[in-house]
Amino acid sequence: MNPRHRQPLAAGFLAAVLLAGVAACRTVGPDPVAPDLDAGPPFEAPAPPAVGAAPAGTDWWRQFDDPAVAGLIDRGLAANLDLQAAESRILEADALRRRARSDRLPTLDAEAGAGISYTRRLDGTGPGADPEGAVSAGGVFEWTADLFGGRERAEQGAAADLLREAWLSQAVALDVAGEVAATYTGLRALERRLALGRESLALQRRTLEIVRGRVEAGLAPDLDLARARAAVADLEAGLAPIRADIALAEDLLAVLLAEPPAGFAVPEGAGIPALTAGPPLGLPADLLRRRPDLQAAEYAVVAALAEIGVAEAALYPDLRLPGRLTLSADGLGTGSVVETVLAALTATLDIPLFDAGGRQAEVDAAEERARRALLNYRAVLLTALREVEAAMIDHAAARERLAALDRAVAANRQAVEQAQALYGGGLVGFIEVLDAQRALTVALQQRAAAQADLTLALIALYRAAGFAPCPPAGGPAAALLDACAAVAPVG
Numbered sequence: 001m002n003p004r005h006r007q008p009l010a011a012g013f014l015a016a017v018l019l020a021g022v023a024a025c026r027t028v029g030p031d032p033v034a035p036d037l038d039a040g041p042p043f044e045a046p047a048p049p050a051v052g053a054a055p056a057g058t059d060w061w062r063q064f065d066d067p068a069v070a071g072l073i074d075r076g077l078a079a080n081l082d083l084q085a086a087e088s089r090i091l092e093a094d095a096l097r098r099r100a101r102s103d104r105l106p107t108l109d110a111e112a113g114a115g116i117s118y119t120r121r122l123d124g125t126g127p128g129a130d131p132e133g134a135v136s137a138g139g140v141f142e143w144t145a146d147l148f149g150g151r152e153r154a155e156q157g158a159a160a161d162l163l164r165e166a167w168l169s170q171a172v173a174l175d176v177a178g179e180v181a182a183t184y185t186g187l188r189a190l191e192r193r194l195a196l197g198r199e200s201l202a203l204q205r206r207t208l209e210i211v212r213g214r215v216e217a218g219l220a221p222d223l224d225l226a227r228a229r230a231a232v233a234d235l236e237a238g239l240a241p242i243r244a245d246i247a248l249a250e251d252l253l254a255v256l257l258a259e260p261p262a263g264f265a266v267p268e269g270a271g272i273p274a275l276t277a278g279p280p281l282g283l284p285a286d287l288l289r290r291r292p293d294l295q296a297a298e299y300a301v302v303a304a305l306a307e308i309g310v311a312e313a314a315l316y317p318d319l320r321l322p323g324r325l326t327l328s329a330d331g332l333g334t335g336s337v338v339e340t341v342l343a344a345l346t347a348t349l350d351i352p353l354f355d356a357g358g359r360q361a362e363v364d365a366a367e368e369r370a371r372r373a374l375l376n377y378r379a380v381l382l383t384a385l386r387e388v389e390a391a392m393i394d395h396a397a398a399r400e401r402l403a404a405l406d407r408a409v410a411a412n413r414q415a416v417e418q419a420q421a422l423y424g425g426g427l428v429g430f431i432e433v434l435d436a437q438r439a440l441t442v443a444l445q446q447r448a449a450a451q452a453d454l455t456l457a458l459i460a461l462y463r464a465a466g467f468a469p470c471p472p473a474g475g476p477a478a479a480l481l482d483a484c485a486a487v488a489p490v491g
Contacts, residue, residue: 027309059467064275076180097162114134140324141322153306154306171293182460189451192271192452200441204235208232211225290465314352320349416433
């Protein structure tokens with residue numbers, strides 16, 4: 001055989017052996033797949049019958065009878081700082097995914113160097129040598145074969161982490177929409193309470209004038225006048241805390257919209273907002289497709305399973321293929337230039353022998369993290385189901401309470417009118433008038449609270465059911481979550 005062919009044939013044989021070894025290897029660790037858990041039977045609590053069906057894909061907060069709600073939520077989704085931080089975490093996770101992908105590919109770096117040397121004897125005898133220059137340039141190649149799929153598992157885990165962050169971003173967006181809607185509803189309820197308090201105060205002041213006239217005419221005792229003045233003072237004292245709560249609610253809205261509280265102006269509203277329509281809730285299984293925190297918990301399980309494979313791959317041999325190609329020229333300036341070419345390719349097989357159980361401990365730890373991720377997923381699912389049921393129950397209770405309070409307000413209005421008429425005729429004492437007015441005031445305040453509770457229960461219901469806003473077209477979550485298809489309401 002020609003000796004010139006021996007080296008290529010040996011290299012080819014080595015490559016064939018390595019390729020055969022790679023082909024015989026397998027990807028270790030469990031397949032990173034989503035958990036398969038039963039969401040349970042249909043909801044037991046009654047669905048809200050008072051809400052009409054909105055077209056599929058319609059954001060639930062656009063179904064309020066007050067357009068200011070949608071405007072504020074849109075501003076919040078565009079400016080909220082927590083949502084911007086969540087979007088930044090998506091971009092970070094995407095960078096880590098790209099880094100994990102690059103670990104599976106070869107690396108190629110260029111290197112270059114230049115130098116000059118001058119030689120002279122230490123005793124000073126003999127002539128000094130002429131300076132010599134040298135230059136070199138080349139490339140460094142390295143590739144680590146993914147024999148047992150550790151790097152593949154790492155890339156799968158990084159991809160799952162990216163999707164987890166995308167869903168967590170949607171969970172933040174849902175929280176922003178829900179908090180803005182709930183805060184605005186609470187603000188309008190406080191304003192309604194303040195207006196009712198002022199109306200009751202005006203009524204009580206008119207009653208005070210009537211009592212004062214009767215006392216001056218000798219038709220009523222001074223005790224009635226003292227009671228009327230005390231009732232006016234009580235109502236005046238109750239207005240200050242409501243005004244303070246209104247200011248606090250406005251400040252909270254400003255922070256949700258990433259605006260300073262000073263100078264923040266709430267748009268004009270039309271009383272306590274009410275939802276006129278909404279998307280259908282669907283079955284409990286729909287939560288698995290809609291609710292962002294459930295989707296995030298699911299991808300946390302996938303990432304944790306992938307990490308088991310990463311840890312298990314460290315138990316097996318690792319094959320590295322470093323290479324180098326260098327072109328150099330020595331003796332520049334001496335008239336005797338030597339040009340050389342150096343090419344080298346090495347195969348290094350690292351075989352774990354003994355580490356006192358450290359690598360196996362990493363596998364055990366990864367398995368426990370995966371188990372916790374699965375338990376957390378189950379806990380999030382049960383919490384979601386409980387929140388939907390609770391919101392349905394609260395909504396039904398608020399509807400019943402509101403209907404009863406409507407009847408109570410009507411009856412108390414009639415009682416106040418009758419008590420005032422009887423008192424004017426001297427048929428009843430002033431204490432009966434005060435009792436009737438207090439009962440009306442309490443009923444009006446309770447009805448306002450029940451109206452707000454009804455709206456808040458619906459907001460909680462659509463938050464619990466996972467009706468998150470669609471990712472913005474230019475946002476980092478849009479492409480990851482298949483635009484709006486993954487988070488749109490189920491029709």
